[in-house]
Amino acid sequence: MHSRLALVPGEPAGVGPELVVRAAQQAWDASLVVFGDAAALHRAAAALSLPLELHRAGEAPASARSLEIVDIPHPVDAVFGAPEPANAGSVIAALTRAAQACLDGTLDGMVTGPVHKAAINAGGIAYTGTTGLLAAHAGCDVVMMLANPTMRVALQTVHLPLREVADRITPDALERTLRIVDAALRTQFGIARPVLAVLGLNPHAGEDGHLGREELDIIVPTLERLRADGLQLVGPLPADTAFLPDKLRGVDAVLAMYHDQGLPVLKHADFANAVNVTLGLPYPRVAVDHGTALDLAGKGTADPSSLFAAIHCCTQLAAGKRG
Structure with missing residues (x-):
């Protein structure tokens, strides 16, 4: 049918x-x-x-x-x-x-x-x-994810001015996004144990706090808590190397912290065949x-x-x- x-x-x-x-x-x-x-x-x-x-x-x-x-x-x-x-x-x-x-x-x-x-x-x-x-x-609650034959990129924040992004990355918001993406990959995409790569917000994923503390104070503790619940999470990763083919191998989706952190890479890889999927x-x-x-x-x-x-x-x- x-x-x-x-x-x-x-x-x-x-x-x-x-x-x-x-x-x-x-x-x-x-x-x-x-x-x-x-x-x-x-x-x-x-x-x-x-x-x-x-x-x-x-x-x-x-x-x-x-x-x-x-x-x-x-x-x-x-x-x-x-x-x-x-x-x-x-x-x-x-x-x-x-x-x-x-x-x-x-x-x-x-x-x-x-x-x-x-x-x-x-x-x-x-x-x-x-x-x-x-x-x-x-x-x-929903999450925007773009996908093409090369990769899937979900977004923690979407259409925000850059100066507002950091304030929207909170433990609750990040946990909600990751749970929605994980559940959708399991139920809609049929991936039994999805692996999610999570990008850091700052250059070099914060450089151990020298380039920003969002990774140490928010992202790392949230990932550790969700790993304890069984989610397969990698990161936080520096965004400038996270999309290399070797890094993407075995990864089912990438979570970018903001719109232009992840989408230019995806669209450069294959713009014509990319789609926007609403998860949740x-x-x-x-x-x-x-x-x-x-x-x-x-x-x-x-x-x-x-x-x-x-x-x-x-x-x-x-x-x-x-x-």
């Missing part, structure tokens, strides 16, 4: 709709249910000169490549490259309705395209990112690892690799959850 996945294009003025159109040309091991504006998808298909078949819930599909759609119209027709704040509510509605379908068990997982944060906020909706939105909707939700959620690419919208040059990788990853996670 195929899994059924929600597919949310995201910002209608960006590349999300055309990436969904490209996905509609492929055969997948899961059924895809699009939550978004049918008109925006048809405009993207016309711009790409590609066929697009959509059928509403309850209707018979026109062909094997026809996508089911939950039509959530935008108040204003999107113009490629020009986000419209008036569409903020419908973009968020597509995300929350898809999430609710996953919570209800109607769908088995969720794949999301890029959302334009500034347009959502300009539309009067407080929004820091889809990960936070889905966590609040489900009422649970009651259902699998996988997103593309790139933004709205407004400058590419409607030109037919956007690379769909990350969306395709996200669909493939979510299909695997959903199958594991159901199995």
Whole structure:
């Protein structure tokens, strides 16, 4: 039995709709249910000169490549490259309705395209990112993890100014993150005894306190406490050498202390096939690892690799959850 996945294009003025159109040309091991504006998808298909078949819930599909759609119209027709704040509510509605379908068990997982944060906020909706939105909707703590065929990198802090990062690294916060990552690797990724490499916050992981005390006062004691509970933890490691191939051998995921400590390395290793996985939700959620690419919208040059990788990853996670 195929899994059924929600597919949310995201910002209608960006590349999300055309990436969904490209996905509609492929055969997948899961059924895809699009939550978004049918008109925006048809405009993207016309711009790409590609066929697009959509059928509403309850209707018979026109062909094997026809996508089911939950039509959530935008108040204003999107113009490629020009986000419209008036569409903020419908973009968020597509995300929350898809999430609710996953919570209800109607769908088995969720794949999301890029959302334009500034347009959502300009539309009067407080929004820091889809990960936070889905966590609040489900009422649970989550962790952002990016993954590609080379590595998995989870984040202790996400979208924070650098000067605020150290204050957010507390024993409770670090323990919560590590437990979520460990549990998700066991239950969603099927790794019986995951090994997590934990980066230090400071250069050289603090140099025994000479370059900062966060490692000695917070990270080391937390890791020791969790090791006593059975978690397989390595570190804290200096970030400048932790991603060497020999260091990654036998490691199932790396925990970086902040956004730009870990993600540039992962994206340099393989940007096209990287995905963003939200750990801790009651259902699998996988997103593309790139933004709205407004400058590419409607030109037919956007690379769909990350969306395709996200669909493939979510299909695997959903199958594991159901199995």
